[in-house]
Amino acid sequence: MPVQSVWMIRLSLSYLLVAILTGAVLLVHKAVPIHNAIWGLLPVHYEMAIWGWLVQFVMGTAYWMFPRYLKDKGRGSTVLAWSVVAIMNLGLWLLLASYVTDEYLAIAGRGFLLIGTLLFAGLMWNRVVSYRNRR
Amino acid sequence: MPPVTRWFIKTGIIWFALGVTLALVAELPNVQGSALLLPVYWHMLVIGWITQVIMGVSIWMFPRKKRNRKKESSSLATGAYFLLNGGLIIRFLSEPFLPLVTNSDIVPVVVIVSGILQVAAIMLFIAEIWPRVQPKKKLKRKSGRA
Numbered sequence: 186m187p188v189q190s191v192w193m194i195r196l197s198l199s200y201l202l203v204a205i206l207t208g209a210v211l212l213v214h215k216a217v218p219i220h221n222a223i224w225g226l227l228p229v230h231y232e233m234a235i236w237g238w239l240v241q242f243v244m245g246t247a248y249w250m251f252p253r254y255l256k257d258k259g260r261g262s263t264v265l266a267w268s269v270v271a272i273m274n275l276g277l278w279l280l281l282a283s284y285v286t287d288e289y290l291a292i293a294g295r296g297f298l299l300i301g302t303l304l305f306a307g308l309m310w311n312r313v314v315s316y317r318n319r320r
Numbered sequence: 321m322p323p324v325t326r327w328f329i330k331t332g333i334i335w336f337a338l339g340v341t342l343a344l345v346a347e348l349p350n351v352q353g354s355a356l357l358l359p360v361y362w363h364m365l366v367i368g369w370i371t372q373v374i375m376g377v378s379i380w381m382f383p384r385k386k387r388n389r390k391k392e393s394s395s396l397a398t399g400a401y402f403l404l405n406g407g408l409i410i411r412f413l414s415e416p417f418l419p420l421v422t423n424s425d426i427v428p429v430v431v432i433v434s435g436i437l438q439v440a441a442i443m444l445f446i447a448e449i450w451p452r453v454q455p456k457k458k459l460k461r462k463s464g465r466a
Contacts, residue, residue, distance in 0.1 A: 186383065186456055194453045198446050201371075205442045209435040212411075215418060216428035239370060246378075 186249050189266040193245025196274065200237025204230055228284045236277045236298060244269065244305055251312040265308050273301035321380050324397045328376025331405055335368025356416040367438070368408055375400065375445050382452040396448035400441045407437030 186194075207230040214223040248269075253260055260266070276297030283290035342361045346354040379397045411434035414427055421427050 186454065188455050191453055191455055195450065198450060198453070201442060202446060205439050209439045212415075212435040213432050215415070216431040234366060239366075239374075242374060250381075 187260055187263075187266070189263065189270055190245040190249035192270050193241050193248070196270075197238050197242035197245060200233045200241065200277075204234040204238055207233070225284070229281055232277065232280055236273070236280070241273060244273070247309060251309060252314055252316060253312070255316060261308050261312065265304060269301050269305045269308060272297050272304065276301055322397075324394075324401055325376040325380040327401055328372050328379070331401075332369050332372035332376065335364045335372065335408070339364030339369060353416070353420075356419065360412050360416060363408070364412070367404075372404065375404075378449055379445075382449060383454075385451055394448055396444045400444040400448065402441075403437045403444065404441035407434045407441060410434035410437065 207226045210223060211226055211230060213219070248260060248266060251260075276294050276299075278294075279290050279297060280294030283294055339361055342357055342364065345351060346357045346361065379394075410430060414430040414434060417427055418431060
């Protein structure tokens with residue numbers, strides 16, 4: 186498994202843990218109201234579950250498992266792969282920060298998530314291929 | 321494919337079908353309390369379906385710590401399966417009734433128990449998968465020593 190996938194998958198597992206813990210706190214608050222401020226955890230719960238856990242886990246696994254290039258047996262640019270890891274996580278953190286500080290950070294956060302997604306698409310595009318029956 | 325993976329995937333498909341059915345029911349005219357079903361619907365899809373299928377497939381496909389080990393189900397994975405689905409069943413049967421049964425002490429306790437079961441399931445899954453997410457060289461060295 187490439188080290189970039191190790192980072193993406195381990196980060197996604199960490200986000201899954203935080204997402205499920207915040208979800209549990211919200212569920213407890215729903216059952217036995219503790220403090221209204223707890224509802225502030227709701228965006229942390231779903232943004233981490235979607236962007237942190239699901240999207241990042243799929244990206245990390247795809248970068249690892251999709252067919253490698255025949256020429257050099259590589260997975261494409263490692264610099265680009267590291268950029269995807271950094272930009273996706275930066276985007277998520279800016280998005281989370283926007284819920285407690287400046288709401289304009291949400292634009293930056295979503296912007297970074299878009300850039301990360303486009304870079305990932307560029308990284309993976311030519312690896313969506315079958316090498317069987319090639320002439 | 322280890323048996324626990326088959327359980328995860330098949331149960332995931334069942335939650336998926338139930339989630340879509342619930343979404344349909346909530347859209348029907350004269351159905352009251354659709355908003356109460358919304359968290360159930362979302363969690364059926366995101367935890368019951370997508371997360372559960374990812375869990376099952378990764379338990380199957382991710383490299384094992386010992387290369388010669390047969391593809392059998394580990395106790396961590398089996399525990400994660402039962403705790404997750406037990407937690408989800410209890411949750412979906414109790415959570416929508418929270419605003420309706422305000423004078424009950426049992427329903428809130430049941431909801432909290434369902435949350436604890438789901439957290440425990442995810443912890444077991446992470447304990448199973450985390451050591452299997454390693455760079456290739458490191459994994460080979462470890463399996464060679466075993």
